[in-house]
Amino acid sequence: MSLGQRLALLAIRLQEPQRVASFQRLCGVEVPLGSPAAGEDAETEVRGAPGDPRRRARQPGSEDSPSPVKPDCCGAPNGVRNGLAAEPGPTGPRRAGSLRRNSLTGEEGEQFKVSNLPLYYLFCFGTELGNELFYILFFPFWIWNLDPFVGRRLVIIWVLVMYLGQCTKDIIRWPRPASPPVIKLEVFYNSEYSMPSTHAMSGTAIPIAMILLTYGRWQYPLIYGLILIPCWSSLVCLSRVYMGMHSILDVIAGFLYTILIFIIFYPLVDLIDNFNQTYKYAPLIIIGLHLILGIFSFTLDTWSTSRGDTAEILGSGAGIACGSHTAYNLGLSLDPSLHTLPLAIPPLTVTLFGKAILRVVLGMTLVLFVRDIMKKITIPLACKLFSIPCHDIRQARQHMEVELPYRYITYGMVGFSITFLIPYIFSFIGIS
CATH class of the missing domain: 1.20.144 (Vanadium-containing Chloroperoxidase; domain 1)
Structure with missing residues (x-):
């Protein structure tokens, strides 16, 4: 062999x-x-894996002949017990x-x-x-x-x-x-x-x-x-x-x-980050490139969470890159100069810990606020623009015309907030 x-x-x-x-x-x-x-699990174990000598032979059309795996109603390409939960049995000590x-x-x-x-x-x-x-x-x-x-x-x-x-x-x-x-x-x-x-x-x-x-x-x-x-x-x-x-x-x-x-x-990572921060027209190129990548990747035969996740990833990346560009050009970037490297890890003090906790609590509150507001704005707006019924939000979000702008814009604003809006607020209130 x-x-x-x-x-x-x-x-x-x-x-x-x-x-x-x-x-x-x-x-x-x-x-x-x-x-x-x-x-079902016990029967599967008896049948064994493909090629296992313990596996029983089946004739096409026989009662125990396996049916082909079909997508579920939402396009799931997997054999998941019809999406239903099994009845609970006795649990004993487990x-x-x-x-x-x-x-x-x-x-x-x-x-x-x-x-x-x-x-x-x-x-x-x-x-x-x-x-x-x-x-x-x-x-x-x-x-x-x-x-x-x-x-x-x-x-x-x-x-x-x-x-x-x-x-x-x-x-x-x-x-x-x-x-x-x-x-x-x-x-x-x-x-x-x-x-x-x-x-x-x-x-x-x-x-x-x-x-x-x-x-x-x-x-x-x-x-x-x-x-x-x-x-x-x-x-x-x-x-x-x-x-x-x-x-x-x-x-x-x-x-x-x-x-x-x-x-x-x-x-290429250093080159990309420097481009995002310093090139004059970087935001336009970043937004356009991420949009093109998102559109070309949406070629699935059926809907799945993959499409929304891809738009979410691209939107977050674009928002963070555009936010870092804005922060750099407004002088909010706090990156230490190269002659101070390597940096020493500062001692953990009460003040340092308290400011860190305050930044996390305040920052995450603002991030979740921005995300929820953008969701409430973009989903109905996209439904209206593309004449898609909006009474069932879950179904509406599975249309590409809604999912792409909703995910991209929402998480683009989240990313922009993380690298510019929220650090600007930190600087304004003195906890930068």
Whole structure:
């Protein structure tokens, strides 16, 4: 057998949903006894994986012949038990998981049972490191409290990695791991395709970028960074398998894809940031480029959360870049000059801590206010402009004519607020 054939066989094995289900059971996740889903999982185990000698032969049209995976009503390219929750069974000493609901599609998660609560909470935390709540706290915290220079470049890398990852998903179009045998502990991103894992890409890109951007600029032992990178990346990657959202191959591909993107594009990050800040017509080019990228990436055969996420990523990147351009030209940029490097980490005092907390509380309040106001303005306005019924907001948001301007403008204003409006307010009230 040639090397290519061996690699292809390995890839097929790493993509099997049975391996995801086995990892979930190893970590203490199972379907409650007595539920219909439990019977399906047991039957799937008897059948085995493709190529398994224990697998029963099936005739086309027979009762146990598998039906092809079809998209659900919202375009989900996955076999998720019809989006319905299994009936809860006896839990014994274990803890039954609560149902999760996708606010955009109405899809409900499955009932599950966990026997290892520390692992459950650890992997829930790991998967949140790739969700909107984390991003909307993490990037502003860097820009307001730690180092705007590093924060801006982190955003550039994040936008690039996530955009390429989302587009690659929609080109390859591999479905999520089949359920059963996999237990879906999360449903929000279930309508998206699976390969590569953008959670794994983000979870790899952010810690690597943090170390590359800060080491030599700040004084700290390199060993801290070398410990942080594998811990952060492996936690996020394993959490996606634990949640039943990705195969092992998906997360490995996401990790390797991120390394390739870094090799090609990381040398351009300084050039991009300097262009965003100093070039006279940078805002026009930034807005136009991000809009074009968003329009060309919206070629999905069915609706999924991927389209909105892509617009959200591009809008945030454009807003942060335009805000940094405005702040730089108005003299609000506080980046230290090069002759002061490397920077010493200041001692943590009550005053420093108090100002940091005040900036976070006030800043996040303003960010959420801007986001909610822009949502209430852009969605009805887009519906009116394109004659789309607005009585059902969830359905209206699934039209590209509404989703693109709503996400792009809303998160563009959020990004602009993070790098210009809110730092300006901080400077005005003396907590900059």
